[in-house]
Amino acid sequence: MERWVRVCDDKSLGNGEMAEFNHGEKKILVAKAKGRVYATDRICTHAYADLSTGFMNEDQCTVTCPLHLSVFKLENGVPQNPPAEAPLKTYKVKIQDAGIYIDIG
Numbered sequence: 001m002e003r004w005v006r007v008c009d010d011k012s013l014g015n016g017e018m019a020e021f022n023h024g025e026k027k028i029l030v031a032k033a034k035g036r037v038y039a040t041d042r043i044c045t046h047a048y049a050d051l052s053t054g055f056m057n058e059d060q061c062t063v064t065c066p067l068h069l070s071v072f073k074l075e076n077g078v079p080q081n082p083p084a085e086a087p088l089k090t091y092k093v094k095i096q097d098a099g100i101y102i103d104i105g
């Protein structure tokens with residue numbers, strides 16, 4: 001089941017920027033790379049680290065965990081190096097009425 005929620009204005013998130021979004025218990029990371037918006041879970045799958053305090057690489061379209069430096073693909077949440085092994089959950093994104101929406105299902 002789709003459940004779209006508005007995160008923020010599309011223009012408020014610049015290329016190469018990340019933002020936090022909380023919805024109920026969910027902690028979500030929203031990131032824009034080369035004009036495209038991605039949404040993943042914000043807490044690392046290895047231990048408790050908030051990826052919004054990590055480092056985004058817009059060219060590679062990745063975010064690096066600030067704690068043990070696993071790199072995750074924003075598109076599919078897959079870690080590119082240890083110690084993280086499990087992928088981050090990802091969310092569908094759409095731009096509508098100049099806003100960023102994600103499907104929190």
Ligand code: FES
Pocket residue numbers: 044045046047048049065066067068069070082083084
């Ligand atoms: S907490 Fe993210 S790699 Fe360890």
